[in-house]
Amino acid sequence: MDAGLWCDEPRRRRVVRDAGFGGIDAVEISADHRTLTVTLIGAAPGPLAPGNVELIGEPALRVLDARLERAPDDERDDGDGGYADDRLIVRLDRAGGPQPYTLALVDADVRDRPAPGFDPRFARVELSFLAGCPADVDCAATPQCPDPEVPEPALSYLAKDYASFRRLVLDRMALLVPGWTERHAPDLEITLVEILAYVGDHLSYLQDAIATEAYLDTARRRISVRRHLRLVDHRVHEGTNARAWVCVAVDARLDVPAGELVLGTAAGEIFAPVVPGPRTFHPENGEIAIWTWGDAGCCLPAGATSLTLAGEPVLTVGDVLVLEEVRDPGTGLAADADPAHRQAVRLTAVTPGRDALYDQPVVDVRWAVEDALGFAVCTEVTVARGNVVLVDHGTAMLSSPWEIPVSGRDRSVPTDVVDVTWRAPYPPHPAVAAAQADHLEAIPGRALERVRALAGVGRLLDEAERAELVTLAGRRGARRVRGLAGLAGLDAAAQALVVAALADEADVLLHDRFAWLARRAARARAGAVLDHGEVDAVAEAFGAAYAAGLAATSPSLAGPAAEALRQDPGAALPELELRESDGARWVPRGDLLGSEPDDRHVVPEVDDDDRLHLRFGDDRLGRAPEPGAPVTVRWRRGNGTAGNVGAGAIDRVRGTFPAITAVRNPLPAQGGTDPEPMALARRLGPHTLRATRERAVIPADYAELAAAVPGVDRAAAQRRWTGSTVVIDVAIDPVGVPVAPPELLRRVDARLHRYRRIGHDVVVRSARTVSLHLALRVCARPERLRAHVEVALRAALRALFAPDRASFGDPVVLSTVVAAAAAVPGVESVVVTRLERLHEGDRGERAEGLLRLGPFEVARLDADPARPDHGILDLVVDGAR
Secondary structure (H helix, E strand, C coil): CCCCCCCCCCCHHHHHHHHCCECEEEEEECCCCCEEEEEECCCCCCCCCHHHEEEECCCCCCEEEEEEECCCHHHCECCCCCECCCEEEEEECCCCCCCEEEEEEECCCCCCCECCCECHHHCEEEEECCCCCCCCCCCCCCCCCCCCCCCCCCCCCCCCCHHHHHHHHHHHHHHHCCCCCCCCCCCHHHHHHHHHHHHHHHHHHHHHHHHHHCCCCCCCCHHHHHHHHHCCCCCCCCCECCEEEEEEEECCCEEECCCCCEEEECCCCEEEECCCCCEEECHHHCCEEECCCCCCCCEECCCCCEEEEECCCCCCCCCEEEEEECCCCCCCCHHHCCCCCEEEEEEEEEEEEEECCCCEEEEEEEECHHHCCCCCEEHHHEEEECCEEEEEECEEEEEEEEECCHHHCCCEEEEEEECECEECCCCCHHHHHHHHHHHHHHHHHHHHHHHHHHHCCCCCCCHHHHHHHHHHHHHHHHHHCCCCCCHHHCCHHHHHHHHHHHHHCHHHHCHHHHHHHHHHHHHHHCCCCCCHHHHHHHHHHHCHHHHCCCCCCCHHHCCCHHHHCCCCHHHCEECEEEEECCCCEEEECCCCCCCCCCCCEEEEEECCCCEEEEECCCCCCCCCCCCCCEEEEEEEECCHHHHCCCCCCEEEEECCCCCEEEEECCCCCECCECCCCHHHHHHHHHHHHHHCCCCCCCHHHHHHHHHCCCCEEEEEEEEEECCCCEEEEEEEEECCCCCCCHHHHHHHHHHHHHHCCCCEEEEEEECEEEEEEEEEEEEECCCCCHHHHHHHHHHHHHHHCCCCCCCCCCCEEHHHHHHHHHCCCCEEEEEEEEEEECCCCCCCHHHHCEECCCCCEEEECCCCCCCHHHCEEEEEEECCC
8 A cells, every 4th residue: 555645534544443453643752762553443453573663764773572452452442432552662772863654563573564453554664763753844644635626617707686687597507507497487498597597686786785884984874973973972863853832821720631632834844842741821921021120121131131020920940931922112003012032031039029010910020031031122122921831843742653673783774763753851951950959958057047047037936937947957956956946836036046046056956967968069070960858868958949850851941942942853762652552651762771680772873764773782782683583663744944934823723622722932943853864973073072071181171071061151270280199270351240259169169070180180270360450541632522422432431341351361452442442432542551360469460561461370450449450440541620
């Protein structure tokens, strides 16, 4: 047999072992190259002696000894394919050389035959005494036979669609089965060919689609682009529906159950309340006159945040009023009323009262600065309208049965839902959390003020006041303040002494609960909305009056009316509800990155055909649904700019409500946004990561984040090393006032805490104002009155140094001051005689024409004689009468 035969799958070795033949399995060479350990295949078929061992090669080697070591019989086969083999120990007279040798087990009498019982194929083996020496090459055997050449079939790589695949298969069949010539469609073979062509067409499309949709630049499907951009924190929005304020007029009190108030337009657009729930409408709130206390020709200036209403309207904190000009102030005609003089405001305070002079009940109302009037209100031609409802565009819920397909796990499943309504959550969770934080931070001051107020009433306290004091004091106060538990049995003087003692120790007694309240406020300031349990805990600790309006559903926490119509398209979710037969509800989410394994969250995605696709979880990020589970899908239809109807367009009610006399939206609907175009998303989406600030690293980042807080006009920051830590000093320039109030500083500090870099301590303070001493000598025209010129000069210079004009580090330029003064009518010439920091003397600023300020300093010149420490303006006016 050819010893050089090389096979890819050696099978003979196992057959030799199973048949009981002998053979050489492997040879090991000792370190001195004089001992060979020959491992046999299985058991040796007979005894072996030195005469049965032959080494062929140069120089010749002589076998001194050959000793057979047999393996125990019980280890021959372990049942798992493992075997114990006999070994032959061969001793040579000397070490072998580098030449190759052949070790053969031969018959002692006939040297050209194998030893008795040994297989000829495995009776000899080639070896080298260099096998144990270090080497840099792989010793594994290499295949000696070339791979068989398989002729490549004639393939058409241009076949990419159904027709070309069908033609290709038919051509191939003509070569393989030349006798088959049937080409009619009903033929079974033709049917199989067309099925193969269909599957090939589908697979070819999938191959192209996978490569195409894998990159943002080439992706064609909207869902693919959306997922690509989500990786860089850009949310491709599907638009938002429109919102509007609607005033409902009734002739009698009307209670409308939840979900039954549906409004519409003549064109068929449907609007429904944004906040679900029952509604109560009062006839007194339809049209409310503004009370002017008997005066005439009154006007509320732009920027006003309060007024007095006549009558007894049913209003509470959180309600919305619409101020509307109903007649023109000049002509008195309703047709000439300015439609721009309409504004919605959300009430932050409602105080009933009475004008005793005219015996007229009145109500004082206030609203937030964000809702400050944008125009002057002429009270004689303006009314306030109540019964205001915030509605949004979209047809009422539609329902459709659906079964989750088997492929619903880990992939996007198409549905039959189209034109679904998308809207942002209302009220926004960050706004609710911030309002709750403001509410909680105000409770300590309210509690202390209330205790001190009850200490000085000078009369017997009623039952509610005594219960309030006991609740505020708590168990600790009841133990430390004697007589507090028995207030009901004391006279007015004794009660006053007990309450005064409580007021003296209120800071200490309430310290722990104030600290607990501060932790809750900090959590809310960080963006966490308080739940019902936490609100109940506040009520238990301080009383129901202090927790009133703290619930997340309270209208008083909804924010100003000016923000209610604005929506963030990136935060919008579809008006969609999925319920299984057992009542379990699937909640829409923007993504599943924060979902727990048991959360029934689903991600809605809109494809290019406007169909809604649903992506479920995988039991790791979100729960996976049961394939085939019956689900009821309910949704609203109507989205985009189609809902931006004009003022007065919403004028009808769906349903029968005899008490409703009129429905009208005084202001146009707004906020409806169409889906984001793919071209715009591709261009702007990758830049979102750089445009959105997620962490403050350098001082400029802290200043940018602080300036974004409502109420902050500008901010500046600088880095300071204290010797042990890095401190970021942040200075705040507030809107409208020179010094930032403490509440604003707390809000800025809470916001920066979320973004600050680890190792940075943030210190927030108000801008350092630099009071100026400015003196001018002005020559006025002779035809002017000196007093008029001086008044105009003071007004112009105060406007020049108004808080919202000056910024950090802006120097005071002498030429700017001269130009502002010279622009006043009647001024002939201006000379600046003094320009310096207050009480610091002249340091050359007037000669240089420039008063320099530090990076955290802002110039201040109030020119108020009552507060000379806020800047002094000296004017000398000559030449006038």
